[in-house]
Amino acid sequence: MERVPVLKIGDILLVSIQIDMEDQTALQLQEDLADRIVATGCHGVIIDISALDIVDSFVGRTLASIASISRVLDAETVVVGMRPAVAITLVELGLQLPGIRTALNVELGMDLLARERAADDWEFDEGDAEDESEPETPAAAAP
Amino acid sequence: MNQQGELIQVNSDQDVVRVRQLVRTVAVAVKLSLVDQTKLVTAASELARNTLVYGGGGTVEVTTVDNGRRPGIRIVFADQGPGIVDLDLAFTDGYTTGSGLGLGLSGARRLVDEFDIVTAPGAGTSITVTKWCR
Ligand SMILES: Nc1ncnc2c1ncn2[C@@H]1O[C@H](COP(=O)(O)OP(=O)(O)OP(=O)(O)O)[C@@H](O)[C@H]1O
Ligand SMILES: [Mg+2]
Numbered sequence: 634m635e636r637v638p639v640l641k642i643g644d645i646l647l648v649s650i651q652i653d654m655e656d657q658t659a660l661q662l663q664e665d666l667a668d669r670i671v672a673t674g675c676h677g678v679i680i681d682i683s684a685l686d687i688v689d690s691f692v693g694r695t696l697a698s699i700a701s702i703s704r705v706l707d708a709e710t711v712v713v714g715m716r717p718a719v720a721i722t723l724v725e726l727g728l729q730l731p732g733i734r735t736a737l738n739v740e741l742g743m744d745l746l747a748r749e750r751a752a753d754d755w756e757f758d759e760g761d762a763e764d765e766s767e768p769e770t771p772a773a774a775a776p
Numbered sequence: 777m778n779q780q781g782e783l784i785q786v787n788s789d790q791d792v793v794r795v796r797q798l799v800r801t802v803a804v805a806v807k808l809s810l811v812d813q814t815k816l817v818t819a820a821s822e823l824a825r826n827t828l829v830y831g832g833g834g835t836v837e838v839t840t841v842d843n844g845r846r847p848g849i850r851i852v853f854a855d856q857g858p859g860i861v862d863l864d865l866a867f868t869d870g871y872t873t874g875s876g877l878g879l880g881l882s883g884a885r886r887l888v889d890e891f892d893i894v895t896a897p898g899a900g901t902s903i904t905v906t907k908w909c910r
Contacts, residue, residue, distance in 0.1 A: 653793050653796060653797065654793075655789035655790055655792070655793055656789045656792070656825070657789050686800065686813075686814065686817070687796065687814055687817045687818045687821060688818075689818050689821040689822055689825075690822060690876060690877050690879045690880055690883065691821075691825065691876075693877075694876070694877055716814075718810050718811045718813075718814040719814060721811055721814070721815075722811070722814045722815050722818050722887065725815065725883070725886050725887055726818060726822075726879055726883035726884075726886070726887060727869055727879050727882065727883050727886070728877070728879060728883070
């Protein structure tokens with residue numbers, strides 16, 4: 634079985650899927666990523682699927698689990714580079730990818746992660762940022 | 777006029793990858809559009825995985841066909857597994873007896889032009905799909 638490499642670039646783990654993965658390879662990637670997130674303390678994961686000519690329900694489901702697992706481990710996942718034909722097919726297949734963030738390419742994915750991280754830090758410093766524009770109510774002030 | 781088909785035995789994850797690659801190669805050869813290639817390969821991946829997981833393995837045969845007006849590809853997925861007892865249920869989006877999303881059968885049917893299924897409890901399952909060039 635082939636294995637998909639996970640690269641660390643600064644605070645981000647980058648995975649570029651270059652092969653037609655067997656189901657077992659996809660599951661191994663899910664496990665490897667969880668291990669690497671914990672080992673490195675990275676807060677962002679970028680999965681580049683621009684080389685994939687299809688995403689079927691198994692790969693789609695694996696991407697969704699990777700996003701959920703990462704989130705529990707305090708890392709955000711962005712899937713980048715989906716081909717237009719793949720997007721059209723996924724929608725017709727009926728696959729929704731709840732909780733998956735997407736960006737058009739690696740660079741935009743990195744921007745997205747950086748913005749999210751900055752927003753998080755700000756929230757941490759300043760209190761609940763999302764409620765800032767809301768009028769003060771007892772509910773909004775709750776912890 | 778139908779050509780001689782190519783047969784793949786499906787008994788492992790790797791064989792499902794082989795099915796995808798063969799379907800892709802034939803889809804390119806008959807000049808399906810890129811979106812139609814993608815749809816057909818995706819449908820084939822779903823159905824071949826079902827053959828493996830639920831049918832206990834089987835065969836996939838890929839044939840080029842021609843209806844006199846346009847060329848196309850026909851794929852037959854056959855297994856000697858338990859068959860499907862309730863077809864309506866099996867085609868319901870989200871229905872699964874495994875750990876999947878229950879999208880394989882219903883999704884694959886949406887992705888192809890023709891979809892025929894022959895199955896009976898204890899008598900295996902045979903699914904034939906066809907995609908025509910536009
Ligand atoms: N070849 C087969 N032999 C026997 N039962 C089958 C076969 N193919 C599908 N089924 C039954 O039909 C159900 C629905 O199949 P479908 O492919 O739609 O969903 P799934 O495989 O369970 O999940 P997903 O494909 O989304 O990962 C399966 O759970 C299984 O019970
Ligand atoms: Mg399935």
